[in-house]
Amino acid sequence: xxxxxVGEDRLLAQILPRLPRGRKVIAGAGxxxxxxxxxxxxxxxxxxTDCVVAGVHFSAKxxxxxxxWKAMARTLSDFAAMSGVPQFALVTLIAPxxxxxxxxKKLYRGLNKAAQKFGVTIVGGETSSTRGPxxxxxxxxGFVEKNRCVSxxxxxxxxxxxxxxxxxxxxxxxxxxxxxxxxxxxxxxxNFSIHAMxxxxxxxxxxxxxxxxxxxxxxxxxxxxxxxxxxxxxxNAVSDGEDYELLFAISPRHxxxxxxxxxxxxxxxxxxxxxxxxxxxxxxxxxxxGYVHFQ
Amino acid sequence: xxxxxVGEDRLLAQILPRLPRGRKVIAGAGxxxxxxxxxxxxxxxxxxTDCVVAGVHFSAKxxxxxxxWKAMARTLSDFAAMSGVPQFALVTLIAPxxxxxxxxKKLYRGLNKAAQKFGVTIVGGETSSTRGPxxxxxxxxGFVEKNRCVSxxxxxxxxxxxxxxxxxxxxxxxxxxxxxxxxxxxxxxxNFSIHAMxxxxxxxxxxxxxxxxxxxxxxxxxxxxxxxxxxxxxxNAVSDGEDYELLFAISPRHxxxxxxxxxxxxxxxxxxxxxxxxxxxxxxxxxxxGYVHFQ
Numbered sequence: 001x002x003x004x005x006v007g008e009d010r011l012l013a014q015i016l017p018r019l020p021r022g023r024k025v026i027a028g029a030g031x032x033x034x035x036x037x038x039x040x041x042x043x044x045x046x047x048x049t050d051c052v053v054a055g056v057h058f059s060a061k062x063x064x065x066x067x068x069w070k071a072m073a074r075t076l077s078d079f080a081a082m083s084g085v086p087q088f089a090l091v092t093l094i095a096p097x098x099x100x101x102x103x104x105k106k107l108y109r110g111l112n113k114a115a116q117k118f119g120v121t122i123v124g125g126e127t128s129s130t131r132g133p134x135x136x137x138x139x140x141x142g143f144v145e146k147n148r149c150v151s152x153x154x155x156x157x158x159x160x161x162x163x164x165x166x167x168x169x170x171x172x173x174x175x176x177x178x179x180x181x182x183x184x185x186x187x188x189x190x191n192f193s194i195h196a197m198x199x200x201x202x203x204x205x206x207x208x209x210x211x212x213x214x215x216x217x218x219x220x221x222x223x224x225x226x227x228x229x230x231x232x233x234x235x236n237a238v239s240d241g242e243d244y245e246l247l248f249a250i251s252p253r254h255x256x257x258x259x260x261x262x263x264x265x266x267x268x269x270x271x272x273x274x275x276x277x278x279x280x281x282x283x284x285x286x287x288x289x290g291y292v293h294f295q
Numbered sequence: 296x297x298x299x300x301v302g303e304d305r306l307l308a309q310i311l312p313r314l315p316r317g318r319k320v321i322a323g324a325g326x327x328x329x330x331x332x333x334x335x336x337x338x339x340x341x342x343x344t345d346c347v348v349a350g351v352h353f354s355a356k357x358x359x360x361x362x363x364w365k366a367m368a369r370t371l372s373d374f375a376a377m378s379g380v381p382q383f384a385l386v387t388l389i390a391p392x393x394x395x396x397x398x399x400k401k402l403y404r405g406l407n408k409a410a411q412k413f414g415v416t417i418v419g420g421e422t423s424s425t426r427g428p429x430x431x432x433x434x435x436x437g438f439v440e441k442n443r444c445v446s447x448x449x450x451x452x453x454x455x456x457x458x459x460x461x462x463x464x465x466x467x468x469x470x471x472x473x474x475x476x477x478x479x480x481x482x483x484x485x486n487f488s489i490h491a492m493x494x495x496x497x498x499x500x501x502x503x504x505x506x507x508x509x510x511x512x513x514x515x516x517x518x519x520x521x522x523x524x525x526x527x528x529x530x531n532a533v534s535d536g537e538d539y540e541l542l543f544a545i546s547p548r549h550x551x552x553x554x555x556x557x558x559x560x561x562x563x564x565x566x567x568x569x570x571x572x573x574x575x576x577x578x579x580x581x582x583x584x585g586y587v588h589f590q
Contacts, residue, residue, distance in 0.1 A: 053425045094348055
């Protein structure tokens with residue numbers, strides 16, 4: 001059995017529960033960030049690492065500054081998913097010896113631009129050579145107040161489901177310049193009780209079932225209401241991935257107040273009600289295989 | 296100009312000082328770990344990321360468990376370098392789709408073995424596909440008490456220089472099973488005032504000049520006294536790299552007490568006096584180019 005056949009979710013499920021967990025670990029692998037209680041204070045620490053690989057996450061033709069932006073923004077997007085505040089980042093660049101120094105400088109300009117926009121300091125840089133494609137790995141640490149940490153697991157039957165922004169067709173360019181939804185996510189937990197949240201990286205069709213599974217509920221989605229990015233059809237919004245928008249669950253009682261105050265606070269970012277969490281059903285539990293058409 | 300010609304030290308020197316540093320950052324890129332003051336308490340937080348790349352840090356034939364051990368141990372060795380206590384680790388595995396699941400499980404067994412030996416919990420795992428060689432990236436966070444944090448920069452003229460273990464010929468197998476010197480390093484700062492310390496990853500000939508430069512001193516080494524690993528000659532001890540032993544500077548007044556109590560505490564780990572920090576001289580400042588013969 002190789003990695004292609006088993007799939008990332010199943011592989012991690014096989015490996016990760018076997019890893020011993022200390023008592024300070026609130027949430028380990030499986031949620032967007034790892035959550036640890038480093039000091040027993042009011043704040044939890046969040047840890048996250050992510051990477052981009054040439055030929056997988058960006059093409060050889062992509063502008064180096066955009067690649068750097070994306071590498072940092074992907075990691076920061078997972079802080080948004082938990083309503084966290086990222087603070088420090090470490091960067092590992094794995095690149096062939098023939099890589100131009102000018103390219104690396106532009107890469108760092110992009111990394112730093114994304115970091116600075118969200119108050120993050122890059123505190124370490126490693127480089128390694130490779131005979132393969134360029135890899136940029138970004139790890140970050142930050143915090144979230146204990147009463148504002150949102151995992152994937154708190155959704156309840158009846159919750160209203162929302163997504164930010166517009167979905168699909170990210171490959172046309174948005175995947176290299178998206179804005180991690182940190183500001184929006186911090187605003188949400190400051191003003192509302194958010195039951196469950198995540199960032200959409202693998203597409204709604206893969207990610208929503210993950211959140212539903214973590215919350216032990218099912219879901220019903222109005223496919224026609226999905227907010228489509230320019231050039232995207234419903235299928236793209238479901239399956240393309242790399243949207244880096246927020247998906248979250250909130251009590252239906254707060255729906256109207258949320259929609260109203262969101263429009264006021266973020267007039268240029270769409271917020272769309274896409275459906276509800278429901279009772280777990282056989283039908284929904286069959287959607288657990290990753291990229292799925294779930295009309 | 297490409298990466299091969301410019302070299303890692305010069306590249307990082309070009310890029311990293313331009314990265315803005317927050318006030319909470321005690322030591323950024325350039326030392327073994329990044330050091331940040333997260334909470335203004337008695338402890339500093341240490342952050343470190345490192346990676347291993349197939350074809351560079353291990354051969355395709357290497358046992359997966361050893362590869363996992365090495366990937367974790369390299370990162371932990373940088374905590375030893377600053378007398379830190381690692382606590383949590385994140386792992387990113389970048390592997391071709393054809394990689395066997397059994398190989399990945401063995402890799403994680405090695406990662407976890409090294410983590411557990413030093414009380415570290417693996418709290419996150421990411422995977423990505425690649426068309427290139429396997430990359431395993433490990434980030435870790437930990438702490439060090441403010442009065443026990445040792446950087447590379449505190450060395451003084453006249454300090455005695457010591458190395459742990461034996462150097463050279465690591466490629467014969469030691470590079471896959473070395474023990475990060477965390478226990479020894481913690482013992483050192485508990486019992487002695489260590490002025491400067493680092494772990495030897497690129498070979499004494501590259502690393503000692505770095506420490507001397509950071510401390511703004513020169514050095515004089517007795518080449519004949521270098522502790523040689525089986526099969527190693529002096530040149531190997533200077534230039535091979537991947538020793539992961541500690542190099543540290545201590546006041547010459549404490550030399551005798553150190554040697555005596557070390558033998559009692561660590562009877563199976565060599566500790567060797569190799570020379571002294573001296574006044575900066577033209578001759579020494581010419582050694583700054585990386586892998587050098589400095590007889």
